[in-house]
Amino acid sequence: MSSIAQRKDTAKYHAILESAIKVMAVSGYHGAQVARIAREAGVADGTVYLYFKNKEDILISVLRETIAQIVMLSTWLEGEHPEPLMALHKLIEGHFATLGRNPDLALVLQVHVRQSDPVIREQVADMMRPYHRMIDRILVLGQETGAFRQPFDVRIARRMIFGTIDETVNAWIFTGAKYNLAAQTDLVYDMLLNGIGWRVELSAEM
Amino acid sequence: MSSIAQRKDTAKYHAILESAIKVMAVSGYHGAQVARIAREAGVADGTVYLYFKNKEDILISVLRETIAQIVMLSTWLEGEHPEPLMALHKLIEGHFATLGRNPDLALVLQVHVRQSDPVIREQVADMMRPYHRMIDRILVLGQETGAFRQPFDVRIARRMIFGTIDETVNAWIFTGAKYNLAAQTDLVYDMLLNGIGWRVELSAEM
Amino acid sequence: MSSIAQRKDTAKYHAILESAIKVMAVSGYHGAQVARIAREAGVADGTVYLYFKNKEDILISVLRETIAQIVMLSTWLEGEHPEPLMALHKLIEGHFATLGRNPDLALVLQVHVRQSDPVIREQVADMMRPYHRMIDRILVLGQETGAFRQPFDVRIARRMIFGTIDETVNAWIFTGAKYNLAAQTDLVYDMLLNGIGWRVELSAEM
Amino acid sequence: MSSIAQRKDTAKYHAILESAIKVMAVSGYHGAQVARIAREAGVADGTVYLYFKNKEDILISVLRETIAQIVMLSTWLEGEHPEPLMALHKLIEGHFATLGRNPDLALVLQVHVRQSDPVIREQVADMMRPYHRMIDRILVLGQETGAFRQPFDVRIARRMIFGTIDETVNAWIFTGAKYNLAAQTDLVYDMLLNGIGWRVELSAEM
DNA sequence: AATGAATGAGGTTTCATTCAT
DNA sequence: GATGAATGAAACCTCATTCAT
Numbered sequence: 001m002s003s004i005a006q007r008k009d010t011a012k013y014h015a016i017l018e019s020a021i022k023v024m025a026v027s028g029y030h031g032a033q034v035a036r037i038a039r040e041a042g043v044a045d046g047t048v049y050l051y052f053k054n055k056e057d058i059l060i061s062v063l064r065e066t067i068a069q070i071v072m073l074s075t076w077l078e079g080e081h082p083e084p085l086m087a088l089h090k091l092i093e094g095h096f097a098t099l100g101r102n103p104d105l106a107l108v109l110q111v112h113v114r115q116s117d118p119v120i121r122e123q124v125a126d127m128m129r130p131y132h133r134m135i136d137r138i139l140v141l142g143q144e145t146g147a148f149r150q151p152f153d154v155r156i157a158r159r160m161i162f163g164t165i166d167e168t169v170n171a172w173i174f175t176g177a178k179y180n181l182a183a184q185t186d187l188v189y190d191m192l193l194n195g196i197g198w199r200v201e202l203s204a205e206m
Numbered sequence: 207m208s209s210i211a212q213r214k215d216t217a218k219y220h221a222i223l224e225s226a227i228k229v230m231a232v233s234g235y236h237g238a239q240v241a242r243i244a245r246e247a248g249v250a251d252g253t254v255y256l257y258f259k260n261k262e263d264i265l266i267s268v269l270r271e272t273i274a275q276i277v278m279l280s281t282w283l284e285g286e287h288p289e290p291l292m293a294l295h296k297l298i299e300g301h302f303a304t305l306g307r308n309p310d311l312a313l314v315l316q317v318h319v320r321q322s323d324p325v326i327r328e329q330v331a332d333m334m335r336p337y338h339r340m341i342d343r344i345l346v347l348g349q350e351t352g353a354f355r356q357p358f359d360v361r362i363a364r365r366m367i368f369g370t371i372d373e374t375v376n377a378w379i380f381t382g383a384k385y386n387l388a389a390q391t392d393l394v395y396d397m398l399l400n401g402i403g404w405r406v407e408l409s410a411e412m
Numbered sequence: 413m414s415s416i417a418q419r420k421d422t423a424k425y426h427a428i429l430e431s432a433i434k435v436m437a438v439s440g441y442h443g444a445q446v447a448r449i450a451r452e453a454g455v456a457d458g459t460v461y462l463y464f465k466n467k468e469d470i471l472i473s474v475l476r477e478t479i480a481q482i483v484m485l486s487t488w489l490e491g492e493h494p495e496p497l498m499a500l501h502k503l504i505e506g507h508f509a510t511l512g513r514n515p516d517l518a519l520v521l522q523v524h525v526r527q528s529d530p531v532i533r534e535q536v537a538d539m540m541r542p543y544h545r546m547i548d549r550i551l552v553l554g555q556e557t558g559a560f561r562q563p564f565d566v567r568i569a570r571r572m573i574f575g576t577i578d579e580t581v582n583a584w585i586f587t588g589a590k591y592n593l594a595a596q597t598d599l600v601y602d603m604l605l606n607g608i609g610w611r612v613e614l615s616a617e618m
Numbered sequence: 619m620s621s622i623a624q625r626k627d628t629a630k631y632h633a634i635l636e637s638a639i640k641v642m643a644v645s646g647y648h649g650a651q652v653a654r655i656a657r658e659a660g661v662a663d664g665t666v667y668l669y670f671k672n673k674e675d676i677l678i679s680v681l682r683e684t685i686a687q688i689v690m691l692s693t694w695l696e697g698e699h700p701e702p703l704m705a706l707h708k709l710i711e712g713h714f715a716t717l718g719r720n721p722d723l724a725l726v727l728q729v730h731v732r733q734s735d736p737v738i739r740e741q742v743a744d745m746m747r748p749y750h751r752m753i754d755r756i757l758v759l760g761q762e763t764g765a766f767r768q769p770f771d772v773r774i775a776r777r778m779i780f781g782t783i784d785e786t787v788n789a790w791i792f793t794g795a796k797y798n799l800a801a802q803t804d805l806v807y808d809m810l811l812n813g814i815g816w817r818v819e820l821s822a823e824m
Numbered sequence: 825a826a827t828g829a830a831t832g833a834g835g836t837t838t839c840a841t842t843c844a845t
Numbered sequence: 846g847a848t849g850a851a852t853g854a855a856a857c858c859t860c861a862t863t864c865a866t
Contacts, residue, residue, distance in 0.1 A: 002403030030236045034840060035849095044848040046842075055840065085403075125380065134392050139402070148402045156374075156393045160366070163373025167365040176332070188360045196345070196354045196363050197291075218829095240857060250831045255858065424825095433747045442648045446861060447828095456827040458863075467861065497815075537792065551814070560814045567815050568805045571789055572782040579781025580774075586743065607813030608757070608766045608775050609703075630850095652836060662852045667837070 004053060013051045015041045017065065020058045025104035028033055029059055051131055060123055066105050067127040074134040084142030088161075088192070091135070091166050095165055100172075100181030107173055110166070120181045209259060219257045222247045223271065226264045231310035235265055266329060272311050273333040275304050280340040290348030294367075294398070296343070299369055299391045306378075306387030312377050316372070341367055367398055416465060416577045425463045427453045429477065432470045437516035441471055472535055478517050481510050486546040496554030500573075500604070503547070507577055512584075512593030519585055522578070547573055573604055576592040622669060630693055631669045634659045635683065639675045643722035647677055678741060684723050685745040687716050692752040702760030705780075709753070711803045713783055718790075718799030725791050728784070734781070781812055 004064055006012055019041035023032045034055055038045045050124045073094040077087050099106035135158045142148035173179050213219055225247035229238045240261055242371035244251045258264045279300040280313035283293050341364045374394055378387045431453035435444045446467055464470045485506040489499050511518035525566045529580045554560035580600055585592045625631055637659035641650045656663045665760055670676045691712040695705050717724035753776045760766035786806055790799045 012300050033838090038849095045840090045850095046848055049841070050846070130849085142402070149400070149404050152397060152400075153393050155377075156390070156409060159373040159377055160370040160394075160397050160402075162235025163369035163376075164366040164372070165369070166373065168362075170369075171365055172363075184362070187359055188366075191221060191362050191366050191401070193401045193403035194355070194358075195397070195399045196348070196358060196366075198355050202369035213829095239855090251857090252832060252859075253830055256829070261857070445859090450828095457829095457861090458826085458827055461862070462825070504662070554814070561812070564809060564812075564814060565805050567785075567789075568802070568809050570787040572778065572806075572809050572814075575781035575783070575788075576778040576783025578785065579777040583773075583777055583780075596774070599771055600778075603770060603774050603778050603813070605813045605815035606770075607769070607809070607811045608760070608770060608778075609811035625850095651834090663836090664838080664853060665851055668850070673836070 004051060007051050010051075012041070012047070016043065016048055017062060020062055021102075021104050021108055024059070024062070025107040029108075034058075055135070055202060056120065060120060061106060062105075063120075063124055064127060066109055067124070067131075068097060071127065071131050073098075074130050077134060077138075082146060084138050084147040086194075087138045088142075089185065089189050091138070091161075092165060092189055092192075093182060096169070096182040096185055099169055103173065103177035106169060106177070110169055110173055132158060132162070164188060164192060175189055210259060211394055213257050215356065216257075218247075218249065222249065222254055222257055222264070222406060223251035223268060227268055227308075227310045227314055230265070230268070231313040238346070240264075268311070268314060269326075270331055270333065272304075272308075273330070273337075274314050276301060277333065277336050279304075280336045283344075285368045290344050290353040291399075292349060295350075295391065295395050297344070298371060298395055298398075299388060302375070302388045302391055305390055306383075309338060309379065312375055312383070314319060316379060338368070370394060370398060416463060420463075422463075422535050424453070424455060424459070428455065428460055428463055428470070429474060432474055433514075433516050433520055436471070436474070437519040441520075444472075468532065472532060474517075474520060475532075475536055476539060478510075479536070479543075481505060483539065483543050485510075486542050489546060489550075496550050496557060496559040497605075499550045499556075501597065501601050503550070503573075503596060504577060504601055504604075508581070508594045508597055511581055514583065515589035518581060518589070522581055522585055544570060574607070575599060576604060625669050628669075630659075630661065630665070634666055634669055634676070638680055639720075639722050639726055642677070642680070643725040662741060672788065674738065674767075678738060680723075680726060681742055682745065684727055685742070685749075687747050688713060689745065692748050692810075695752060695756075701766075702756050702763060702765040703811075705756045706760075707807050710783060710807055710810075711800060714787070714800040714803055721791065721795035722745060722811075724787060724795070728787055728791060736797065750776060750780070751802055769821070782806060782810060797804075 017089065020032065027033075027036075032055075034048055035045050035197050037058070038048050042050075048058070052061065073091060075096075076088060078096045080090075082090060099109070136154055139154045139157050141146065143150060143152075143154075165188065168184055168190055169181065172184075174178065222243065224227055226243045229243050229246055233239075234243075238261075239253055243264070244254050245256075254264070258267065262368065265358050267401055279297060282300075283296060286296075288296060305315070345360045345363050347353065349356060349358075349360075371394065375387065378385065378390075428449065432444065432449045435452055435587050437447050439448075443514075444467075446460055449470070453460075460470070464473065465576050485503060488506075489502060494502060511521070550564055551560065551566045551569050553563060555564075555566075577600065580596055581593065584591065584596075634655065637643070638650065638655045641658055645651075645654075650673075652666055653663050655676065656666050659666075670679065688785050691709060694712075695708060698708075700708060717727070754772055756764065757772045757775050761768060761770075761772075783806065786802055787799065790797065790802075
């Protein structure tokens with residue numbers, strides 16, 4: 001009479017999760033049949049339901065585990081209290097490193113999540129919230145300490161940061177995940193910091 | 207003996223397309239039942255198949271019509287030959303205006319496209335290519351004419367621009383498309399141009 | 413307010429009938445779409461229903477017209493009163509000639525009829541009855557006049573005659589209707605008359 | 619992870635097959651709905667697809683199993699090496715006995731096979747080929763040993779034999795399969811051997 | 825008489841989920 | 846805990862037939 005929750009740390013639980021990532025990476029969420037996930041994991045169809053409530057629960061679990069890794073950055077950066085420029089660099093690097101290490105998982109996260117029920121999207125948004133909050137904190141701190149230029153909208157900046165990271169990962173996935181994603185860190189970091197324009201008003205200030 | 211191709215400009219064709227956008231916005235591609243699309247359009251199930259080859263054809267048509275509008279910006283900007291800064295501003299504005307006018311369609315484009323078959327994603331990528339090319343051209347021209355700062359990777363910059371626009375639209379959709387998307391143009395434009403950092407190296411150059 | 417019955421002799425009626433034979437020959441009864449029959453006949457879908465009650469009616473009409481030709485042999489032979497051996501030869505020859513002239517129609521009659529509803533099969537049987545009767549009459553007359561050997565079961569003989577003709581046509585169709593069907597007449601006639609065995613009991617009788 | 623192939627000898631496989639024969643006998647191939655076959659077999663619709671690839675596979679399996687029984691005659695006769703006259707008698711008897719035992723199956727084989735896709739007809743032809751070959755061998759051997767009269771075309775004779783058997787079965791089915799089919803063996807055998815005519819050329823030989 | 829756009833019932837097939845073993 | 850055969854709801858799509866023009 002053990003509940004699903006109590007089985008989360010078994011080897012089989014993780015085998016199914018890994019298998020789900022693999023299958024979903026190839027076929028997407030809707031294309032991923034439970035039977036194939038089970039076979040890939042080397043268990044019977046029914047066994048899947050001993051560890052997960054239903055198919056949606058598998059997807060959410062996959063996302064939770066993945067996002068957890070990314071969100072861990074928040075916690076880590078939180079504890080380290082690095083100065084904002086460094087924090088931004090670490091953030092980008094960590095994000096790229098995490099997904100770069102596991103292309104299948106990146107594919108699921110970037111591409112296949114954004115489908116399925118609004119329910120799932122809502123949950124993903126919830127899970128991402130700490131991450132967004134952390135970006136916001138870095139930005140605010142940077143503005144306060146003078147590490148970043150003063151007058152800009154934090155939300156717009158956060159969307160630029162997140163959107164750029166996202167699109168960089170997408171491009172990497174789309175071209176087949178062939179190059180080293182983390183190696184893009186410096187280029188992206190520089191781009192976000194400096195934008196594409198001259199800083200005429202800056203020279204005026206001097 | 208009229209083929210599907212010959213029926214593309216009828217009122218019913220557009221009614222079904224509109225209805226498909228509406229239903230897909232709510233339920234996603236897989237969740238959108240042909241029967242519901244038909245009912246919403248006020249036609250019989252079978253009628254849908256007089257205008258579209260199959261369900262996938264509906265989605266692709268939705269995307270084609272939408273992306274066409276956005277890509278039209280390419281053509282327009284091409285003809286106008288505006289200077290790069292202006293071109294970038296027009297691009298952002300046009301993108302926001304087009305999607306801002308039709309939130310449902312934006313939802314389909316932003317969220318639901320990225321699922322389904324790789325075939326569809328490939329087609330979307332094909333349709334977006336002229337758009338990406340145009341951004342590249344603007345960037346290159348801007349660097350040549352000195353409108354943009356010199357040393358940056360064009361691809362990275364393009365991903366930042368596209369990613370930021372994308373994420374801005376996502377945020378707008380996710381909050382329920384309640385505010386005016388086009389009104390964000392200046393803020394985003396400024397952000398992309400200037401980044402978030404001081405331009406210390408610029409002062410060094412003086 | 414003219415009924416379907418009154419339109420049977422128009423050019424369009426026959427155009428549709430010809431077209432139906434062609435399409436059914438290729439696709440079978442179930443595979444033959446009314447729309448394709450209409451297109452092949454150069455009329456609109458709806459027009460078909462001005463000349464035929466429904467799809468089944470088309471098939472039955474096709475069969476009626478064809479079988480009519482074969483059954484006409486009955487009438488003709490009836491009128492001629494040829495002696496039995498000659499009558500049998502004429503019968504085989506006429507059957508082969510009629511179908512040999514129109515392979516499409518033969519295909520429909522031999523292969524595709526035997527499907528669809530029992531209702532249709534019943535009707536075909538009804539239409540074939542005069543033909544069977546005629547064979548029976550030839551056989552009985554032949555036995556009475558001494559043209560055929562005495563002791564054999566007329567029904568069995570009739571089935572042999574009909575079955576052999578049928579199978580000969582089938583073989584001809586199956587190999588692509590490439591050779592001259594009517595040219596088989598003498599061989600089949602001889603076979604039916606003499607069987608495959610020696611006639612030992614005959615020599616005993618002498 | 620059991621494939622369809624591995625389930626062919628289960629009770630359920632045969633239950634579905636029997637049920638398919640029954641339903642097809644009544645309604646024909648196209649009229650036989652998978653749902654009705656499933657209900658008749660006492661299983662759920664989906665279960666059918668655990669044992670058969672699709673509806674066409676059911677039909678082909680029905681045919682394979684049946685024709686296999688008839689073709690088994692070939693093998694048996696092959697092994698026995700009976701003299702030709704005996705072989706022919708056994709052949710007719712075996713054919714009638716096999717179909718006579720299972721009228722539904724006979725109906726499917728005789729009537730409903732000949733429809734549907736050319737693909738299926740081709741397959742049936744393939745399955746029947748050994749049977750036809752065997753008839754040919756009997757005929758050739760009979761001619762060589764002098765059991766049959768010398769000059770006749772083997773193919774024509776084979777068609778007469780097969781066509782007569784076929785038509786006899788058809789007649790039996792059409793009248794409701796009320797009498798004993800196998801009891802017709804001697805009559806048909808005699809008919810095929812002797813034909814319907816006197817053997818004038820034979821008496822001339824004497 | 826002729827058209828052909830529209831209809832909608834109906835059938836095959838898939839696949840997440842269950843439950844007896 | 847584990848299995849996997851069985852379930853059956855649900856969805857796409859076809860196509861004979863109708864009817865307003």
